[in-house]
Amino acid sequence: MRKLLPAGSWPGLLLLAALLALLPRAQSELTDAQRRALFLESREDIHPVPRASATPRPRPTPAARSTPRPTQHAKPRPTPDEEEEPEHTPKPRAKPTPEKESHEREATPEPTPRHTATPKPTPAPTPEPTAKPTPTPEPKTAEKPKAPIVIEKSGVAEDEGEVPPPKKRGWSLFGGGPKYTYLTPSVRAAIDNARVKRGRWKYIVVHNSGTRQGNAKAFDSYHRNVRHMPNGLAYHFVIGNGHSSGNGEIEIGGRWTRQINGGHVASDYLNNIALGICLVGDFNRDIPTKAQTAALEELIDYLRKRCGRVKGHDIIVRGHKQINPKPTDCPGDRFPLKWLNREFHD
Secondary structure, X not given: OOOOOXXXXXXXXXXXXXXXXXXXXXXXXOOHHHHHHHHHHHHHHHOHHHHHOOOOOOOHXXXXXXXXXXXXXXXXXXXXXXXXXHHHOHHHHOXXXXXXXXXXXXXXXXXXXXXXXXXOOOOOOOHHHHHOOOXXXXXXXXXXXXXXXXXXXXXXXXXXXXXXXXXXXXXXXXXXOOOOOOOOHHHHHHHHHOOOXXXXXXXXXXXXXXXXXXXXXXXXXXXXXXXXXOOOOOOOEEEEEOOOOOEEEEEEOHHHHOOOOOOOOOOHHHHHHEEEEEEOOOOOOOOOOHHHHHHHHHHHHHHXXXXXXXXXXXXXXXXXXXXXXXXXXXXXXXXXHHHHHHHOOO
16 A cells, blocks of 8 residues: 555545444445445545655656666667767877877887888988979070170160261263162162261161051051151151052151161160161062062162171161061061072171
8 A cells, every 4th residue: 555655645544544434334324325425525535645746756767767777788879878978988089189199299209210210211302302403494595585686785885987878989881880770869869868877777677568558658657646656657668569659669768867766676675776678568468579579689788888887797687577576477478588588698
């Protein structure tokens, strides 16, 4: 009975026992219905007793404590027990932390020399000598193409005076001096009247206009108004092709008469020492006329004599693409550069 009934139900039992003691006396007097009612009343007095008792809550706790014992065999299921185990288990995992590794390295300097003695024969610095040839002198070689021009820029050229114009030979029975077809007397007079300093011009650069027609006046207007060049025509001479000017006609620009630098090369230094001759035409599609090549030959010969020799040799003749610092196709793919270099070699 003690095990079946809670601790607070004993007063109800005493009341029930008192009632039962009275039953034998009134058995004759009470009916079955009355006995049932008395039993129910005594039963109702027993129910409220467990409601007030708070003792059953602590009692199941030891049962709960006993329950994890079977669950210990199934460790993955009970989360509370497993949560406590990984808290202790990460301790060995925390060994590879950098702090511990640093302590281990600090504690291992004594055995390290024993192990370091073995890598000594292994020449780890062998890749270093391979890196030594890396400082290649390639950038120095890249500067070499500039040498033939840049070397002459150093220093200031001394004034060696002016080059006198070529002497005019008198008329003779057999004819004297060279005969010019395109280099007219007026053109030669304009070339001779310019005050040319000795050593002033070192190059003659040949161009094409890139247009199939034109003349010195049209190019002067374009350079002055469109390209905003204050000195106008960028070339010193223009040779026509028969469209807008005569075929083989030689026109002289103001840069020659005033003896100022040109504007035909992408280099200020080269423009100061190079004469520019432009042949009208687009020589990527066409070839120069025979009159143009003949007039060019006469003009270059005369300019070489007029400007004098430079350091013991005649003025150097080049196509625009052969001397320009920036890539260009001028004087055109169909221009006879081989003929030019062969005819006017250094």
